[in-house]
Amino acid sequence: xxxxxxxxxxxxxxxxKLAALFEAIKDASYLGEPVAIGEHMLQGAACARRDxxxxxxxxxxxxxxxxxxVDSDPGNDNESVADKRHDRAAxxxxxxxxxxxxxxxxxxxxxxxxxxxxxxxxxxxxxxxASIHTMSLQGGIMSAExxxxxxxxxxxxxxxxxxxxxxEGKSPDAVVPGFEHYRVMLxxxxxxxxxLSNR
Numbered sequence: 001x002x003x004x005x006x007x008x009x010x011x012x013x014x015x016x017k018l019a020a021l022f023e024a025i026k027d028a029s030y031l032g033e034p035v036a037i038g039e040h041m042l043q044g045a046a047c048a049r050r051d052x053x054x055x056x057x058x059x060x061x062x063x064x065x066x067x068x069x070v071d072s073d074p075g076n077d078n079e080s081v082a083d084k085r086h087d088r089a090a091x092x093x094x095x096x097x098x099x100x101x102x103x104x105x106x107x108x109x110x111x112x113x114x115x116x117x118x119x120x121x122x123x124x125x126x127x128x129x130a131s132i133h134t135m136s137l138q139g140g141i142m143s144a145e146x147x148x149x150x151x152x153x154x155x156x157x158x159x160x161x162x163x164x165x166x167x168e169g170k171s172p173d174a175v176v177p178g179f180e181h182y183r184v185m186l187x188x189x190x191x192x193x194x195x196l197s198n199r
Contacts, residue, residue, distance in 0.1 A: 006070055006093055011194050014097045015186045021069060022179040031130035034172040038179075041065055043169030044162075046176035051165075055185050056101035057158055061165050062182055063098075064106045066090050087111070099193045101158070108150075108159035109166060110138050115150045116163060118142040126167060 005021045022038045030037040045062035053061075067086030070093055087110040091103040105112075113131065116123040118141050127135070135141070142150065150156055 006066065009093060009097065011097060011190055014094075014190060015183060018063065018066070018186070019179050019183070021066060025069070031133065033128060033130050033170050035170055035174075037065055037068065039176075040169050042176050042178065043171060043174050044165040045169075045182060046174070047165040047168050048161075051161075053161065054101070055189060056099055057105060057161065058182070059098060059102040059186060059189055060105040060109075060158070061162050061169075062179075062186075063090060063094060063102070064109050064162060064166065066094070067092075067106075097190045097193060099189065099196075100155075102189065104155040105158040105162045108153065108155055109162050110134075111142075111150055112156075112159040112163035113166075114139060114142045115147050115156075116160060118144070118147040119151075128167070128170060131167065 005017055005024060009017055022041075025038040026036060028037045030040055033040065035043065041062055041064065044064065045058055048058045048061045065086060067088065067090030070086070070089035087107055091107040094106070095103045113127070113135055117127075117135070124132075124141070153159070
């Protein structure tokens with residue numbers, strides 16, 4: 001059912017379908033994290049707003065984990081046994097509707113964790129057990145050469161910012177706005193991207 005929510009996306013229905021997904025996963029567990037996955041994404045978006053991120057980057061953190069619901073695999077819910085490549089799955093379905101400034105940080109957010117652990121060793125100590133577990137499935141800490149290549153990516157800075165909000169957005173006590181708070185922003189991004197794509 002959750003996979004079907006992200007099937008058949010169009011410019012006219014993408015925000016409604018994302019809203020329906022958030023409703024469907026509002027209580028979905030997330031590898032033992034203290035918050036549900038939908039709440040986690042909403043907390044990340046609130047952190048981004050607090051820090052003055054632009055709309056595209058707010059959209060990126062808000063939607064960064066929807067890739068878990070693109071390819072259904074009940075035996076591997078939230079990467080319990082293997083990397084689901086949710087960082088690739090989300091941009092694949094979102095990039096027809098949202099600008100690269102939103103989809104590229106999503107594509108890079110897993111690598112940003114691996115990068116931060118390489119260049120900022122104390123970052124590893126701030127990871128949750130779930131993040132450490134998934135990183136073991138995602139390639140582990142980057143080598144110096146991998147980190148250098150990642151740093152050269154034009155979306156590196158935004159991906160790193162997203163990653164920090166990703167780790168911060170796991171508080172069981174936080175009270176943040178729901179998905180509807182971001183609807184107008186998302187609809188505007190979709191409209192702007194469509195206008196640019198049609199030029």
